[in-house]
Amino acid sequence: MTALATSVPVHDDVDPAGPRRRPGRRTAWLPTAVLLIGAIYCLLPLAWVAAAASKSGSSLFTTFTFAPGGDLLANFREMSGYGGGVYWKWLLNSLLYAGVGGVLSAFVSGLSGYTLAKFRFPGRGVIFNVLLAGVLVPGVTLAIPQYLLLAEVGMTDTYWAVLLPNILSPYGIYLARIYAAAAVPDTVLEAARTDGASEGRIFGRVALPMMLPGLVTVFLFQFVAVWNNFLLPFVMLSDDDKFPVTVGLFTLLNQGQAAPALYSVVIIGVLISVIPLIALFLLLQRYWRLDLVSGSVKG
Amino acid sequence: MMRKKFGALLAVVLAAGLSAACTSDSGDADQGAQPGGxxxxxxxxxxxxxDKTVDAWNAANPDIHVTLSKQAGGGDIVTKLLTAAKAGNPPDLAQVEYQSLPTLVSNDVLADIAEQAAPVKDKFAEGVWQQVTLGTDAVYAIPQDSGPMMFYYRADEFDRLGLTVPKTWDEFAQTARTVRQKAPKKYLTTFSANDPGWFTGLAQQAGASWWGINGETWNVSVNDAATKKVADYWGGLVAEGAIDKQPMYTPAWNKALNDGTLIAWPSxxxxxxxxxxxxxxxxGKWAMAPMPQWAAGENKTGSWGGSSTGVTAAGKNKAAAVKFAAWMNADPAATALLIKESSIYPAARDAQSSPLLQEPPAFFANQKDFYTSAKAIAETASGFVWGPNVNVAYDTYKDAFGKAITGRTPFSGAVDTMQTATVADMQKNGFKVAS
Structure with missing residues (x-):
């Protein structure tokens, strides 16, 4: 089981060599068309958000769906000023939950994955199998038990309530283990041990840099997961100063049937909340391209 | 639509989590009195x-400090309150819709505040007060706002099409048909399978009584004659195409209101x-009138929405909490802020004649007597006893009426489905239900 899992090559999804054109090969129209349709499918909602964000509340439902309006700045000002600028607070909270949660999660995943891949100890198989089972459990079902557990120790409605459950990611550990098995050769570790380095130093100075591309992937996965997470913070937090963007915008949409939903404020809020994700992907994609080239497997 | 579906899903997830998790009895949250009193x-x-109203209280009462947490409204706050109460750390006070009170009371979330609330009882109309006592001697919340139903219509479109404001539901049906004849692209209004609160208000007007309690035994009659009459009346209009059948509170509905496809709204x-x-x-194009009546010359209406301020049983400072709740909902200074800042129509009698309500809402600037007539209509709202599982009845409403619309079956069948589901759920949860 474990042998099978470790032998899965991860190189495929990270494509170290980059695009290489084979001579005499024509453009493959069908895959291109399928990918284009996929891209349109994903980008159309974003285009809608961008167009709708520039419309005033009344033209939102009366004008052509994708025709932009002229009220982008007015909407922005309204959103910015709403509740004394509470939106920016939510955005900062989201950055905190996703950023700190992502980094901690990547580190914990890296450490656990490396340990599971490179050390033989009793219970290793059991631990890994339990983790694999954990990948199958949707996080949504854990939100309430986690809430009750944290309520037991009086930590609900704190930043920790959202951060702690996000640090341990079974999928991240699984990914890191496979990556460590593939990217960190035993010979390098043995060489380091022969040189007298401590295990902590080997992990920090040798293994971690080699695993970096994999950990960036874990970080991104976790960042996006936390950024988009709704139920956990919705259940954990009651103080609206600690809300992330998702929960905050939800409260603006759902103010009971007696108050209109604040569509324009919410839509521009959504548009702005997408920007950090795009920026993050643009910044971090070079790590994927470098990938194994930057590892010390060359020799 | 999206948000409602999501809300339902959320409720299911939360409820499943609750029943799966073990009970915790650590109620010693840190909301006790602080040193220094x-x-x-x-x-x-x-x-x-x-928050503006809460700020005003805090400025005037340095000894009792209230911290507000803004939450999502309606059913979402109820599921969240149930979860928090289960974990032993609910807030001291919460805004709760009237129909959710029995759910929270039967889960021991809310405290009986009859003693502390006695002084403000007279500030509220009897029908409103009945909603927070659930027909018992206890008091579970202080009423905040009420939602008497009225008939809203586009005065300009009515003029253009030569329509008169319907005084009875027969006239309403006739008006709906006339609209279709004169302007085939328009509808008088729509029947929403997505808004059970709206339908319940319509049924109340016809004299429906869905729940009642007699000692320990509940009487459940969601499918009583009045409700079936209302259901079949609307079902007939939908079947003949005299009115639209799209749900309310969707972007499409907003569009229809904006571009004049829908020209009236019983709300x-x-x-x-x-x-x-x-x-x-x-x-400025709308006007308000009393609801059409079931019999000419009658003067009745139902309620849609409205909420109250409940005090939780787990709170350590119930007396202070009631003091704040009573102030917020009955004190003229507080209700004035609620009217002005939160656009709430206050439940307290005096507040309804507040100077702030002398002017019509800006959107209805042409109707000078808006609030004077509103107050008169509010007096005609019938009382209603809510049961402990309104959420089940409401969810079944959405399913059953949605199916009745797409399957073109009689609406009274959907009401029967609501009755069956409501009774079954109550029996499952250990309530005694008279057969």
Whole structure:
């Protein structure tokens, strides 16, 4: 089981060599068309958000769906000023939950994955199998038990309530283990041990840099997961100063049937909340391209 | 639509989690009196800008400090309150819709505040007060706002099409048909399978009584004659195509209100705020009238929405909490802020004649007597006893009426489905239900 899992090559999804054109090969129209349709499918909602964000509340439902309006700045000002600028607070909270949660999660995943891949100890198989089972459990079902557990120790409605459950990611550990098995050769570790380095130093100075591309992937996965997470913070937090963007915008949409939903404020809020994700992907994609080239497997 | 579906899903997830998790009895949350005699209270609410009212209280009462947490409204706050109460740390106070009170009471979330609330009882109309006592001697919340139902229509479109405001439901049906003849692209109004609160208000007007309690035994009659009459009346209009059948509170509905596809809306007192937000293009074109009646010369209406301020059983400072709740909902200074900042139509009698309500809402600037007639209509709202599982009845409403619309089956069948589901759920949860 474990042998099978470790032998899965991860190189495929990270494509170290980059695009290489084979001579005499024509453009493959069908895959291109399928990918284009996929891209349109994903980008159309974003285009809608961008167009709708520039419309005033009344033209939102009366004008052509994708025709932009002229009220982008007015909407922005309204959103910015709403509740004394509470939106920016939510955005900062989201950055905190996703950023700190992502980094901690990547580190914990890296450490656990490396340990599971490179050390033989009793219970290793059991631990890994339990983790694999954990990948199958949707996080949504854990939100309430986690809430009750944290309520037991009086930590609900704190930043920790959202951060702690996000640090341990079974999928991240699984990914890191496979990556460590593939990217960190035993010979390098043995060489380091022969040189007298401590295990902590080997992990920090040798293994971690080699695993970096994999950990960036874990970080991104976790960042996006936390950024988009709704139920956990919705259940954990009651103080609206600690809300992330998702929960905050939800409260603006759902103010009971007696108050209109604040569509324009919410839509521009959504548009702005997408920007950090795009920026993050643009910044971090070079790590994927470098990938194994930057590892010390060359020799 | 999206948000409602999501809300339902959320409720299911939360409920499943609750029943799966073990009970925790650690109720020693840290909301006790602080040294120096200062009391800290936490308050969950969703009304827009209600923080202004809370700020006013805090400025005037340095000994009792209230911290507001804005929450999502309606059913979402109820599921969240149930979860928090289960974990032993609910807030001291919460804004709760009237129909959710029995759910919270039967789960021991809310405290009986009859003693502390006695002084403000007379400030509220009897029908409103009945909603917070659940027909018992106990008092579970202080009424905040009420939602008497009224008939809203596009005065300009009615003029253009030569329509008169329907006084009875027969006339209403006739008007709906006339609209289809004269302007085939328009509908008088729509029947929404997505808004059980709206339908319940219509049924109340016809004299429906869905729940009643006699000692320990509940009487459940969601499918009583009055409700079936209302259901089949609307079902007939939908079947013959005299009215639209799209749900309310969707972008498509907003569009229809904006571009005049829908020219009337049986709604409640708070409708001006919704129309201003969702159909801004129609400002000044609407007018309000009493609801059409089931018999000529009658004068009745139902309620849609409205909420109260509940005090939780787990709170350490119930007396202080009731003091705040009573102030917020009955004190003229507080209700004035609620009217002005949160666009709430107050439940307290005196507040309904507040100087702030002398002027019509900006969206209805042409109707000078808006609030005077609103107050008269509010007096005709019938009382209603809510059962412990309104959420089940409401969810079944959405399913059953949605199916009846797409399957073109009689609406009274959907009402029967509601009755069956409601009774079955109550029996499953250990309530005695008279057969």
């Amino acid at each position: 200062k009391v800290e209270l936490s308050f969950w609410a969703w009304a827009p800008n209600i 409640a007192i708070w409708a001006p705020g919704v129309l201003a937000g969702n159909a801004a293009a129609t400002k």
